[in-house]
Amino acid sequence: MxxxxxxxxxxxxxxxxxxxxxLTNSDYMYFYNIFWSGxxxxxxxxxxxxxxxxxxxxxxxxxxxxxxxxxxxxxxxxxxxxxxxxxxxxxxxxxxxxxxxxxxxxxxxxxxxxxxxxxxxxxxxxxxxxxxxxxxxxxxxxxxxxxxxxxxxxYDPIDLTKIPVPRYDLLNPDCYKMIWIQTSRGCPRNCEFCSATKFFGRKYRTKSEEQVIKEITAAREFLKFQQILFSDDNMFLHRDRSISLLKKFKSLNISFVAQADISIGQDREFLEMLKEYGCSILFIGFESLDVRNLALMNKSKWKMNQLSNYPAYIRNIIQAGIGVYGAFILGYDWDTRSSFRDIIKFIKDNYLAGAQITLLTHLPGTDLRKRYINEGRILNTEWENYTFFDVNIKHPKLSKKEIEEELLNIYRSIYNKEYLEKKNRYYKKIFQDKLKKELAK
Ligand code: B12
Structure with missing residues (x-):
């Protein structure tokens, strides 16, 4: 069979x-193709x-x-x-x-x-x-x-601690540049646009540490490229569990990228630990810089209340020696052309290591889609356009063409020689200072 x-x-x-x-012609976008090789x-x-x-x-x-x-x-x-x-x-x-x-x-x-x-x-x-x-x-x-x-x-609810090691041995080891590992499911934030929370729920559930180690070991055995990305939607929600898991990484000597929410930036002690145990980049959803958009996205107002903390928390993360990769959504209700310029300025002023700017997309099952259907604002229902880089919404102020132009403009403004060099100088200085401090200890 x-x-x-x-x-x-x-x-x-x-x-x-x-x-x-x-995407095809820019020298700076090659990594997108690599990142997408999942x-x-x-x-x-x-x-x-x-x-x-x-x-x-x-x-x-x-x-x-x-x-x-x-x-x-x-x-x-x-x-x-x-x-x-x-x-x-x-x-x-x-x-x-x-x-x-x-x-x-x-x-x-x-x-x-x-x-x-x-x-x-x-x-x-x-x-x-x-x-x-x-x-x-x-x-x-x-x-x-x-x-x-x-x-x-x-059926019985899924017990994450019983999930077996994925069969990495079935993959062609030459194809994948990233190793995706999931250590937990669920996120309490419940953002309007997110389909993952609708699927995996708001309760944070975790695999055991032994499982995670086994998965990492198996993946590294079968795959050629060793860059690990944790696919948990919000990985470090339980501080004690995270610390215990991180300590287990020591013997593996890994470098990894993980997703977290911005509140992680307030905990400098934890950030130092993250760095020590291999975290190179944190992928964080900032989504918007307009408080009215953030209020719409998240009924509990959690996102909105974090806005004023963004710069200080980003600084803390970078000071710990970890790069910040920011995610932003274009096309929320209160966006104007000038909000997109604000995003460019924010990325540069805060020295984000990189950014994923995507277009607002009403995925099936999300509260956003329900709202958009009610408001008659869905542009079409061709699933192949739900790429996050194609416009699928009717925006109150911006045309499809304007949104596409702004998307391109942001990418061009932040992925270029000038910003790359500026950012590299900044990171180099911080990392050197950090090293000096450590050596002086
Ligand atoms: C890693 C990841 C990627 C990787 C790898 C993708 C992949 N093939 O898994 C990469 C970088 C390539 C990627 C790209 C994109 N991704 Co992505 N990605 C994820 C992420 C973070 C983890 C996926 C994962 O490993 N989950 C763990 C596994 C165990 O869960 P699962 O795949 O859902 O499988 C379970 C069930 O669904 C079910 N199942 C799945 N398939 C099947 C098939 C059969 C036959 C059966 C029986 C059961 C079954 O069984 C599994 C065990 O329970 C999720 C978020 C998330 N939390 O899942 C987003 C997510 C899957 N991505 C998403 C999106 C939108 C994208 C992109 C379009 C763009 C973008 N901006 O992110 C691209 C498009 C790529 C594509 N394949 O179409 C959305 C998808 C939502 C949707 N309705 O489309 C998610 C849910 C994120 C979100 N917050 O909304 N992604």
Whole structure:
């Protein structure tokens, strides 16, 4: 019995031609292509949960063609929203060739939220986390019958400490420049635009330290490139757990990038520890510099209340020897052309090591999408445009063209020789001073 785990092809940008051209030709944007070279941890976990009598293959369409003529018993496809169209095409083509001889299953956040749509193309739809429902489906399959929908809510809640090491050995080691490791799920902030919190919930749940170490060790054994990125949406929410985990990293001697919220910047002692145990960059969502936008994004006003802390907390992080990579969203309701200039100034004044500026995107299942549907502000529903670099909203003041121009302008303003050199000088000085202090101790 054979299973193919398929990650469909995705595009960084779809129809925003000016940005597409920029990405292709800019000397400074090469890292975007590297950063986007991600494998699906979800599929690798499912592979690890699959009994040994199945023969498994991981196919990443970004690196190889789908072998449509090869006969598998089960096809397991994953899809973010922008991959959905391609995922359905693959499913359709496979069903055209093989009909009832194969079962096409699909999962992940997109279909979780639109199961009826996926049901038009696929035989089995998985809703929610699948660590318990996938093995249930496989045993149903072996018995000769299976359901069309497997919903996580019908099974025990997922115990993160029971999740096996993802099957990194199924990957082509040459393809992936980053090792993505997930140590926790859930984030309490509940931002209007975020689909991850809708999927993994607001409760912060963690894997055991032993699991994390095992995953890192296994990934480094099978993959050529060793840069680790933790995919937790907000990794250091529990200080004691984090410290204990960080100390375990010592023997591994790793360098890593992690995502956190800006409140981490107030804890200088913890930042020093982060640096000591290998953190090189913190990826932080600043989202907007307009207090009215921040108030809209997050009903608890948590984000809004952090705004005045941004500069001081960023300084603390950099002083600890860690670079700050900021995430900003363009196109929130109160944005004007001048708010985009403010973002450029903010990035430069605060010496951000890098920034990901994306366009506001109303992902299925988010509160933002509900609001946009109510307000009649969705520009179209072509999933392949949900890239975060294509405009999908009707903005009260800005046209599609203006938003595209501003996006390009920000990237051009911050990814250039002048800022790169300025930033490097600044970081060099801070890191040298830090080293001097340490040597003098
Ligand atoms: C690492 C990461 C990446 C990596 C790797 C992507 C990948 N293939 O996993 C890279 C850098 C490439 C990336 C890029 C993008 N990403 Co990203 N990324 C993540 C991140 C941080 C972690 C993903 C992860 O490893 N999760 C852990 C695994 C275990 O969870 P999972 O994949 O959901 O799998 C579980 C279930 O969904 C289910 N499942 C999944 N697939 C299948 C299939 C079958 C058959 C079955 C049975 C079950 C099943 O089983 C798994 C176990 O429970 C998530 C946020 C998050 N917390 O998940 C965002 C996230 C997935 N990314 C997102 C987005 C939007 C993007 C981008 C479009 C752009 C951007 N600006 O970030 C690009 C597009 C790339 C693409 N593939 O389309 C969104 C997707 C939402 C959506 N509805 O589309 C997320 C949820 C972030 C968010 N806050 O909204 N991303």
């Amino acid at each position: 054979k299973i193919a785990f398929i990650s469909p092809k995705f595009k960084i940008v779809n129809r925003n031609e000016s940005f597409k051209e920029y 494998f699906s941890n979800g599929l690798l976990i499912l592979a690890a949960l699959t009994p040994h009598d199945f023969e498994l293959k991981y196919i990443d369409e970004n690196y190889e063609n789908i072998p449509f003529k090869e006969k598998f018993d089960i096809i397991a496809i994953t899809a973010t929203t922008q991959q959905a169209k391609r995922a359905y095409q693959i499913a359709e083509e496979l069903k055209n060739i093989w009909g009832r001889e194969i079962i096409v299953a699909i999962g992940v956040s997109h279909v979780n939220l639109l199961p009826e749509e996926a049901g038009n193309y696929c035989d089995v739809i998985f809703i929610g986390e699948a660590e318990n429902s996938w093995p249930a489906f496989l045993s149903d399959f072996k018995r000769g019958g299976w359901e069309n929908i497997y919903n996580a809510d019908d």
